[in-house]
Amino acid sequence: MTLTNTATRQKVLGYGSALAAAACYGTLAVIGKKVVSDIAPPLVATSFSMIIGTFILAAIFQQNIRKDLVVRPALKGWIFVSLAGGAATWGVTFWFLALSQAPAIMVAPIASIHPVLSVLITLVFLRKTERVSKKTLAGALLVTFGVLLITLGGN
Amino acid sequence: MLGVLLSLAAALGFGGSAVLARVGLQYISPVTGTLVSLLVGIVITTTLALVFHFDDIVGLAAIAFAWFLLVGILNYPMGRLLNYNSVSKLGVARSAPVVGASPLFAAVVAVTVGGEVMTLPIFVGTVAIISGIALIVSQK
Numbered sequence: 669m670t671l672t673n674t675a676t677r678q679k680v681l682g683y684g685s686a687l688a689a690a691a692c693y694g695t696l697a698v699i700g701k702k703v704v705s706d707i708a709p710p711l712v713a714t715s716f717s718m719i720i721g722t723f724i725l726a727a728i729f730q731q732n733i734r735k736d737l738v739v740r741p742a743l744k745g746w747i748f749v750s751l752a753g754g755a756a757t758w759g760v761t762f763w764f765l766a767l768s769q770a771p772a773i774m775v776a777p778i779a780s781i782h783p784v785l786s787v788l789i790t791l792v793f794l795r796k797t798e799r800v801s802k803k804t805l806a807g808a809l810l811v812t813f814g815v816l817l818i819t820l821g822g823n
Numbered sequence: 824m825l826g827v828l829l830s831l832a833a834a835l836g837f838g839g840s841a842v843l844a845r846v847g848l849q850y851i852s853p854v855t856g857t858l859v860s861l862l863v864g865i866v867i868t869t870t871l872a873l874v875f876h877f878d879d880i881v882g883l884a885a886i887a888f889a890w891f892l893l894v895g896i897l898n899y900p901m902g903r904l905l906n907y908n909s910v911s912k913l914g915v916a917r918s919a920p921v922v923g924a925s926p927l928f929a930a931v932v933a934v935t936v937g938g939e940v941m942t943l944p945i946f947v948g949t950v951a952i953i954s955g956i957a958l959i960v961s962q963k
Contacts, residue, residue, distance in 0.1 A: 678912045678913075679912070679913065681908070681912055682908070682909050682911075682912030682913035682917070682918065683909070683913065683917075683921060683960055685905040685906070685908040685909035685912065686905070686906070686909035686913065686917075686918050686921035686922050687921060687956075688901075688905045689901075689902050689903075689905035689906040689909060689922045689925075690921060690922050690923070690924045690925040690927070690928055691925075691928045692897050692898070692901045692902035692905065692925075693898075693902050693922070693925035693928070693929075694925040694926065694927065694928025694929040694930075694931070694932060695897060695928060695929070695932050696894065696897045696898055696902065697925065697926070697929040698929055698932045698933055698936075698937065699890075699893060699894060699897065700894060702890075703890045703891075703894055707884075707886075707887045707890050708879060708883060708887055708890075708891075709872075709875075709876050709879050711868060711871050711872040711875060711876055712872045712876045712879055712880055712883070713890075713891060713894065714868045714872075715865070715868040715869045715871075715872040716887075716888070716891040716895070717891045717892075717894040717895035717898060717899070718861055718864050718865050718868060718869075718895065718898075718899065719865055719869070719895075720888075720891055720892050720895035720896075721861065721895035721896060721898055721899025721900055722858065722861045722862065722865060722899065724895065724896060724899075724900050725854070725857060725858055725861070725899060725900040725904065726858060728900060729854045729858075732852065732854045732855070733854060733855050733858055736851060736852050736854070736855040737855070742850035742851050744847070744850050745847045745848070745849070745850025745851035745855075745856065746847070746850075746851065746859055747847070748843050748844070748846040748847030748848075748850075749843070749844055749847035749848065749851065749855075749856040749857075749859045749860045750847075750859055750860065750862075750863045751843045751847075752840045752841075752843035752844035752847060752856075752860050753840075753859065753860030753861060753862070753863035753864045754863050754864075754867065755836050755837075755839045755840035755843055756836065756837065756840040756860065756864060757836075757863070757864045757867045757868060758832070758833075758835075758836035758840075759833050759834070759835075759836025759837040759840060760833075760836075760868075761836075761867075761868075761871070762829050762830075762832040762833035762836055763830075763833040765829045765833075766826055766829035766830040766832075766833055769825050769826040769829055770825075770826020770827070770829070770830065771826075775826060775829075775830045775833075778827060778830035778831060778833075778834060779830050779833045779834045779837070780834070780923070780926065781834050781838075782833075782834040782835075782837035782838040782841075782919070782923060783838070783919040783920040783922070783923030784838075784920075785834055785835060785837075785838030785839070786837075786838040786839075786841045786842055786915050786916070786919035786920075786923075787915075787916050787919065787920070788838075789838060789839060789842045790842055790845070790914075790915050790916045791916075793842065794842065794845065794846070794915070797845070797846075797849075797914075798845070798914045798915065798916055799916075800916045801962060803958055803959065803961070803962050804916045804917060804920070804959055804962065806955075806958055807920055807955040807956065807957075807958035807959035808916075808919070808920040808923075808955065808959070809955070810951050810952070810954050810955030810958060811920040811921075811923055811924050811951070811952050811955035811956060811959075812920075812923070812955075813948075813951050813955075814924070814927065814947075814948040814949065814950070814951030814952030814953075814954075814955060815923060815924065815926045815927070815948065815952065816948070817944045817945070817947055817948030817951065818926045818927060818929075818930050818944070818945050818948035818949065818952075819926055819948075820944055821942045821943070821944025821945040821948060
């Protein structure tokens with residue numbers, strides 16, 4: 669396989685994964701609304717679904733995980749993904765706190781700017797690792813504008 | 824004002840999480856990265872849930888766990904793993920805006936399955952999201 673083919677494959681897999689993740693999160697928004705309205709408080713639902721999801725992930729990928737722990741026990745990687753997990757939990761917790769203080773019509777559009785924040789943080793802190801083009805920034809702004817319109821239109 | 828600040832704090836958490844994951848995923852695989860990030864999340868959310876909602880947890884009906892299973896599968900072994908896989912392959916600047924387009928899919932599910940109405944803002948928003956993603960994907 670040539671270098672170009674490998675790069676194209678990586679791109680297709682990357683964008684395919686991103687779109688599939690967006691589809692999962694989008695469907696989850698519809699199901700999640702039902703769960704937190706009728707079944708359990710948001711923190712309880714998040715906690716239990718996280719525990720169940722972790723067990724399933726560990727069961728499916730136990731060989732890969734075991735191999736990673738033995739062959740590539742990279743402490744730096746562990747620290748940063750732990751921080752990522754903490755930051756995501758911070759996001760969810762503040763999201764619920766915001767919803768307890770303000771209407772969803774105000775919270776959702778403000779919270780939806782996170783892709784632009786990711787790009788801006790990358791621009792500041794990961795300049796050596798990643799190149800952020802004008803096209804990427806424009807695309808991120810367009811997506812955020814669209815998310816904002818859908819959120820407001822849905823309300 | 825407090826609501827705005829809390830919403831911004833939420834956005835900062837989500838935005839920062841993707842960047843931190845990007846750094847970590849240079850050293851470990853997306854699968855292990857997802858698992859480690861989830862373990863941290865479990866410790867925090869379970870502690871908070873036990874402190875603030877102990878009575879709700881004790882009183883949970885059996886059917887609730889079926890819903891948690893559905894949410895758990897969609898959110899973590901699927902959503903977060905695919906998200907991390909994408910961050911690892913594309914970088915956070917390209918991946919985050921595409922993953923951030925999830926409200927588009929929520930709108931599609933709500934309109935097609937939930938029978939909700941497609942309004943003008945939702946239509947224009949959909950076009951903007953698709954254009955934004957096309958702009959990002961079209962880069963060499």
